[in-house]
Amino acid sequence: MNIISIIAATLLAPLFIGITNQTKAFFAGRKGPGLFRLYADLAKLIRKSCPRPEHSTWIFASAQPIALASVLTAAIVFPWNGPASSSLSLSASAALFFYLLGTGRIFTLLASLDAGSAFEGMGSSREVQFSTFLEPIIFIVIGFLVLFSGGTSLASLLSGASTAAWTDNAVPIALAALAFYVVFLSENCRVPFDDPETHLELTMIHEAMLLDTAGADLAFALYGSALKFELTAAFLAMMILPRFDSSIIRLLAVFGAVAAIAIITGIVESTMARLRFLKSPLALIGAALIASLAIFFALYR
């Protein structure tokens, strides 16, 4: 069951990117690339060789596989089946989950610096700035979940509240979820922090770091970001969803919620402009304050 859910999650990941893109196409009045575009792209790219900057080193050559491996490991430790997950997922700490995503980030960063282009340098310098502000928000939200659930492992944080506790704590849960949604947007390089559409422009972060990545490596990078999108959306979904008795229904509910988050993200991207880079840290600090507010509501209600 656990292996099946992990395989289902890894297979479904590109679909959610497709859902976001279709939503955006709907708002723009376009026909859109279709829900399964990323699968086709990945199938095409994986069969291509990887041209590589001539002075780059083993860092560039191994970074994308390592980055994808760390996101895949995060998918393995993620408690897809709640209390019925494998013992590895049940004991895993929330810190492990987010630090695994961090390992992926640092290797992407180093690869972009290895290429030595000014564009990639710009992307990586923005990435380090944003990720610095993200970490505290993530851990305030985790702290809130620990306080709320009374457990310390990722599985117990995300087990979902009973209906009574859930209705009692609707306000703090909503605030924490809002703060984590901001984290989700920034972590996955979506509008208003980054724009995945703006390939080859000065304004981007994550795409800028991948300018020299091509072929199978690009497939790894694209798939890695799709999986990260799904994982962080599933984290958000499990924060909000109440407790389910059946783990199959729970898994289906989680995937449904991830699809809903993908649609919401598409709507946000269609209706909102990107923030100025200088304002983005302030938005993140605002999210940190919202998360802190959730804790105060939870402590003194």
Next chain:
Amino acid sequence: MFLLETIFTIPIITVGLAAAIHATAYIHGEERRHFPRFWGFFISTILSMAAVILAGIFVAECELPLLVAWEAMALSSAGLVAFDSTKKSVRKATWIYLLACHAGVAALLLTFKLNCSATWTAAFFLAVIGFGLKIGFPPFHSWLPEAHPAAPAPASAVMSGAMIPLGFYGLLKFLSIHPMTLTPNFETVGWTLLAIGAVGAVGGILFAVAQTNLKKLLAFSSVENMGIVAIGLGIGFLTLSDSNCSEKIHIAGLCFGGALVHVLNHAFLKGALFLGAGSILRQTGTLDLDKMGGLMRRMPFTGALFTLNAIGLAGMPPFNGFIGELAIYISAFAMIATGDTTLVVAGFVAAIALALSGGLAVAAYAKAIGGAFLGLPRTAKAAEAAETPRRMWIAMTILTILSVAMIPASICFLRYYANAYATDALTGAAIAGGALVALAVALILVRRFTCPRGGIVTKSPTWDCGYHAPTARMTYTATAITQPLVDFFRKFLRTRKYIIPFKGAPEDPTDAAIATETDDIALSSFWRPAFTYIARLFQRAHLLQNGSLHLYILIVILAVLTLLAFALAS
């Protein structure tokens, strides 16, 4: 069982050995004439550190041997800092280091004098100052970014990996000999260490991010890591002081165990990084990250070892630096889960400080690796650098192997000796780390299999917007990578920028340049004004020493009269 002694002795032996191997090649050319002086001070530093450990065992009976060994350690390591004494900056750094050491010993003398029931709190704060001057607690850390760049790299490795943590050994020994009539106030101890640790962890790494001198960056990162250890110890004492918590022994075991594990992890990782910085200095003649670049291809072994250790120290799984931090994270979460207000607040402070310092550490080490080893070489010397003699990277390899061994060793230690809470989470983290490595290898093989001609084949120039002649001046420098962060924290960092503007036409910016320098805020805004003020105060005493013999005789007569009056009165 001598658990504490064993843990603090391991870095002395291992980092000492690796540094000694490295030093045989690090000191080369003309400097070899000074070999006897270097080895004399090096060996006496190692021996006096061992003496500190031994004296610590008997500190309950007599504290004098500890103080003597502490002073011997300070003096012999000052000899190492002063090794390159022809340079003015080195002499200045030695002076600051000696000042810090002796202020520390002075505080410690008072500490052990006041260690009785009535004045225990005062003694504790003096111990925090005295041992904190060695550890680099803020604001007493100012000697670290001065002394480390000045000292030879093997000496920096020993001082940062093995000597600095001895301050924690001393502090824990001091706490173990509290007067019997008194239950030590663990709440004061805990909050003090947590507050100092949080400030040190975040502030230290923030200043590391702003540095362009590689060894200064590593020195500030030591402040950060000692802050993390202090956070672990602080929340451990706070958990122990809480009377309601049922699992407090196990949670405290995880806190203390995590802090001690981090001491060892930091020793191996930072030892290897300082040795790597020394190798770079020997081969390129500079420690300025903006003047390096592209060294990975010129120095493949040093580069690979430096990269692995730097990512490890940034606390990323699957490397060992993560295990200690994870233990502290889990115990902070366990404290929040108790719902007890004190523990909840402390847990949040610890977790947020760790998260913020973890995020900044990624920036600092991405800057160090990227600036030194990746991209294109930015100076002729960097372009011509060659790999070091084999001994130098073998010394780094020894420490790297120890780092890898730390992953299972620290989990066994926490599970069986510290009797810690939630060790299955740590085991899970180690398994996940193994899975990460296996998956990465598998993906590289997949790429080999699916790609035509076995994956990476073609090499092309770096894409720079269609411009086909990328030069080293177009690559991002170390300063540029962290510029947005440094600018964001400018009020706190007070980075000075030296800008040479465009001279000629704007199309030809070859003359333009920028350099930045970030001073330690504690030194520039606290210690220097404080010492200037004290010096001015003492200048007033010049009134008594104006060269007039009449005044001197008057002073002597007054003194004699006062003494007479005093004698008659009593």
